[in-house]
Amino acid sequence: MPTPSGPCLEGGLLPADFYAxxxxxxxxxxxxxxxxxxxxxxxxxxxxxxxxxxxxxxxxxxxxxxxxxxxxxxxxxxxxxxxxxxxxxxxxxxxxxxxxxxxxxxxxxxxxxxxxxxxxxxxxxxxxxxxxxxRFEKIGAFALTEPHGGSDVAGGLRTTARREGDTWVLDGAKRWIGNATFADLIVVWARDVDTRQVLGFVVEKDTPGFTATKIENKMALRIVQNADIVLEGCRVPETNRLQNANSFKDTARILRQTRSGVAWEAVGVMFGAYEIALRYAKEREQFGRPIGSFQLVQDLLVKMLGNATASCGMVVRLAQLQDAGVFRDEQSALAKAYCTVRMRENVGWARELLAGNGIVLDYKVGRFVADAEALYSYEGTREIQTLIVGRAVTGGLSAFVR
Incomplete structure (x- = not known):
C-alpha cells in the first residue's frame, strides 16, 4: 500500500486521513x-x-x-x-x-x-x-434566503421581479447573505409577478435600490460578512437576467451540487478538530504523563477519528457518483445531514478533551465548535435533508408540510 498523503498531510504522515x-x-x-x-x-x-x-x-x-x-x-x-x-x-x-x-x-x-x-x-x-x-478580481454572493423564509423558500419566496421593457424591477429582502457586504456580483432570486416563476438575476454592486447591511453579533463564522439585503425598486437590465434560470428547479440544481460541498467542509472541520485534540493529548501532561496515555482520552480520539473517516468515505463515494453523472438529490442530502451531525459530535469531543482550554480562542477548538453550528444549519437544515432522503427511501411518500 502506498504511503498515505491525504488531504491533511503536513510534512509527513498525518493520522487524520487514516484510510489514505x-x-x-x-x-x-x-x-x-x-x-x-x-x-x-x-x-x-x-x-x-x-x-x-x-x-x-x-x-x-x-x-x-x-x-x-x-x-x-x-x-x-x-x-x-x-x-x-x-x-x-x-x-x-x-x-x-x-x-x-x-x-x-x-x-x-x-x-x-x-x-x-x-x-x-x-x-x-x-x-x-x-x-x-x-481570478478573484470580482467576488460573488448568492441571495436566496429571506427574513421570513428559509426552509420554505421554494414556495414562500417573497422577493418580486416586475418587467418594464428591457429592465426588471426587484423589490424585497434577503437575509444571511454571505460576502454580500463587499461582493461585486450578487445572484438574486426573485418571483416574476406575472408568471409566478422564480428567476435569477445578477445585481452588480452599487446598483441604485440595493443595500447590504452587515449582520452583527454572530457567534459563528464571524469572519464571514453575512448581510441583510434590501431591494427597493432595484432596476436590473434584461441582460443581467440569468437566461437559463426560469424556475425554482434551476435554483435547486445549484443547491444539489453545493450541498455536497458543505458535507466536504464538515469533514474538514472534523479533521481539523481531531488534529488539534490529538496534538493537545500528546503535549498536555496530568499526573506526570501525557493525557493521551489515558484510556478515556484515547476513546475520545478514536471516536473522533471514526466519525471523520466514515464521513470522508461517504463524500468520496458521492464525488465518484457526481463524476459519473449518476448521483441523486437524496445522496447529497444524506451526506450533508450525516456529516454535519458527526461534525457536531467531533468538535464537542475535541472541546471536552481540551477541558477549560477548549473555550479559549488561543487553542482554536472553541472557534471550531462555534463555526460548526452554522455549517449544521445552512444549505438546508438536518430536518429538511432527512425529509428529502425519507421521501426517496419510501418510494415518494412526502412528509413535507404543504
Whole structure:
C-alpha cells in the first residue's frame, strides 16, 4: 500500500486521513491540494483567530487565492477541463480544516455564485463575468434566503421581479447573505409577478435600490460578512437576467451540487478538530504523563477519528457518483445531514478533551465548535435533508408540510 498523503498531510504522515483517501487524487490534483494547504497554513492560519475575534474579513488573502489558480478552469477563455468532483471536494475539505469561515467564503463565491453563472448563465454572461470571478478580481454572493423564509423558500419566496421593457424591477429582502457586504456580483432570486416563476438575476454592486447591511453579533463564522439585503425598486437590465434560470428547479440544481460541498467542509472541520485534540493529548501532561496515555482520552480520539473517516468515505463515494453523472438529490442530502451531525459530535469531543482550554480562542477548538453550528444549519437544515432522503427511501411518500 502506498504511503498515505491525504488531504491533511503536513510534512509527513498525518493520522487524520487514516484510510489514505488522498491517494485517490492524481499527482497533478495532489499538487494543487498541497499548494492550497501550504497557503492556508502559512498565510491564513496565523491570522484567522484575530480576524474571527474582530468579526472582520482578511481581504489580503483574496489575491493569494487568485494566484493559486483554484478556479482557472471556469474562465471560458482558458483551455482546460473542469476538475473532478473529488478534487473540488478535497478543496472544500482543506478550507474547512483551516477555517470554516474561509471555506464558506470560497463556497459562496465559487460554488453558489459562480456555479449559478455556469449553470444558468448564457454563454455571453459566462464570458462577461467568469474570467474576473475565476481570478478573484470580482467576488460573488448568492441571495436566496429571506427574513421570513428559509426552509420554505421554494414556495414562500417573497422577493418580486416586475418587467418594464428591457429592465426588471426587484423589490424585497434577503437575509444571511454571505460576502454580500463587499461582493461585486450578487445572484438574486426573485418571483416574476406575472408568471409566478422564480428567476435569477445578477445585481452588480452599487446598483441604485440595493443595500447590504452587515449582520452583527454572530457567534459563528464571524469572519464571514453575512448581510441583510434590501431591494427597493432595484432596476436590473434584461441582460443581467440569468437566461437559463426560469424556475425554482434551476435554483435547486445549484443547491444539489453545493450541498455536497458543505458535507466536504464538515469533514474538514472534523479533521481539523481531531488534529488539534490529538496534538493537545500528546503535549498536555496530568499526573506526570501525557493525557493521551489515558484510556478515556484515547476513546475520545478514536471516536473522533471514526466519525471523520466514515464521513470522508461517504463524500468520496458521492464525488465518484457526481463524476459519473449518476448521483441523486437524496445522496447529497444524506451526506450533508450525516456529516454535519458527526461534525457536531467531533468538535464537542475535541472541546471536552481540551477541558477549560477548549473555550479559549488561543487553542482554536472553541472557534471550531462555534463555526460548526452554522455549517449544521445552512444549505438546508438536518430536518429538511432527512425529509428529502425519507421521501426517496419510501418510494415518494412526502412528509413535507404543504
Amino acid at each position: 483517501y488522498g491517494e485517490l487524487l492524481s499527482d497533478g490534483e495532489r499538487e494543487k491540494i498541497e499548494a492550497l494547504r501550504t497557503f492556508l497554513r502559512t498565510q491564513a492560519a496565523p491570522i484567522v483567530d484575530d480576524y474571527w475575534a474582530r468579526a472582520e474579513f482578511p481581504f489580503q488573502l483574496v489575491e493569494g487565492f487568485g494566484r493559486l489558480g483554484l478556479l482557472d478552469w471556469a474562465d471560458p477563455d482558458k483551455p482546460g477541463s473542469r476538475p473532478s468532483n473529488l478534487l473540488g471536494g478535497m478543496t472544500a475539505l482543506e478550507f474547512g480544516h483551516a477555517d470554516a469561515s474561509l471555506g464558506t467564503f470560497f463556497g459562496v463565491h465559487a460554488g453558489l455564485a459562480m456555479g449559478t453563472v455556469l449553470t444558468c448563465g448564457s454563454e455571453e454572461q459566462q464570458r462577461r463575468w467568469l474570467p474576473a470571478m475565476s
